Amino acid sequence: MSDLTNLDNVLLEENESVAVLTINRPKSMNALNSATLIDIGKALDYVKDHSDSIKVLVVTGAGEKAFVAGADISQMHDMNSLEAAELSKLAHESYGKIENLPQFTIAAVNGYCLGGGLELASSCDMRVGSSKAKFGQPEVTLGIVPGFGGTQRLTRLVGRGKAKEMIATGTMIDATEAFRVGILEEIAEPEDLMSTVQKIASTILKNGLIAVSMAKYVIDRAADLPLDTAIDFETQMWAQTFATEDQKEGMAAFLEKRHAKFPNK
Template sequence: MLDTKTYKNVLLAVDNGIATLTINRPKSLNALNSDTLTEIGQALDEVKANEESIKVLVITGAGEKSFVAGADISQMHNMNSLEAAKLSKLAHTSFRKIEDLSQLTIAAVNGYALGGGLELAASCDIRVASNKAKFGQPEVTLGIIPGFGGTQRLTRLVGRGKAKEMIATGKMIDAEEAARVGLIEEITEPQNLMTKVKEIANQVMKNGLIAVGMAKYVIDRAADLPLDTAIDFETQLWSETFSTKDQTEGMTAFLEKRKPTFKGQ
């Protein structure tokens, strides 16, 4: 069973079913370079390989200032188009691994979530932020566009108009506005951030985790389908949950007026 694994630029620790992946470059405000993106992908492979012991994944940044302040401009400065495409594909590969996990994922946004940092947070299922957090896609101020999924995931979270405004102006928004437009789900005081995140994670882990994973899968895969097709997909997955032991336990416990003991079976 995975306990703790330290990479050069990220940390992966597991405690009571909750894995915490920390981007650990505080001197660079946790900026994402190619090595860090590679290590994120490797850590996510570890999480996927330990599904039985890891129930929820939390992603955060080291230090008090920044979740992830963006991609590493010092690395990108002299890139040509082919090198830029390679970096973009590396980020897409790692971020898609987050979305493809069966486990629920929570971004604990402790500070700046800009550019690649916002794109990383947007890859998670739920976003909880410190009231000191700032969000933005400032790529146009550098003469480029978002390249790690920002034009797509941000649009799906906040709508076309708000996404276009944020991307075209490059301006930052605070946590309150981020919550108002649907970019984040919860706001906390900085000192309470991880407590709140773990509270959510523990609430999730009390439930049938097969059902949680299936619900996540249906939401992600069917959200852009025609409604009738999406409903058929939901019906298929809903009916499949009735073949699990968790369904039997959950409904039996309800009828017996006790708390269920789910085993992920």
């Protein structure tokens, strides 16, 4: 079992089935160095190991300025190719853990969301942004390409042309544009960001959480399959839900015109 001892760069707080993972380097605008990526991975291991109590994970950044302003340039400046590859692999490992969690994940983007920060947010199931948040993949302005998944996850969110434009220009876009192109699912005023995310989490928690997890799994695993193969996969997962107590309770509640009380079994 994982634990949360000796995590210097992140915070993990639990409250009524919702955990909030906060990147906690506000003096560095929550920039991601190796130690922070390792801490993120450890915290995610804990979340996965406690899926019985943690049902939704929120990812955000400490302070008012940044979600994550990118990877830590002070660490990367003198890296050679081998060291850069190791840092990239470390980020991919941590971000892969987010994508593969059975729990639903929400990025609460409270400020600058650049480079590795946008790549982190893109690893979550959905993104809610502050109206003051800024988004971008500015790696080419540093003479490098995105290395934490940006060429792939951003393309899947916004399409090939828009991803190429954002990456090739290195320019930032605001929350309104991020919503328009599909990076954000919702926008909230800064003071309402966490309450908006909590409302979304509360709505999810009212549903059959086995079904939520399975729906997430089907979407993620079948999205790139041929349609007929993906439909077959969906049918298999759909049929499996009929072996759960949640399905019996959900349909009984509908027929009895009452709110379902899902046992999550």
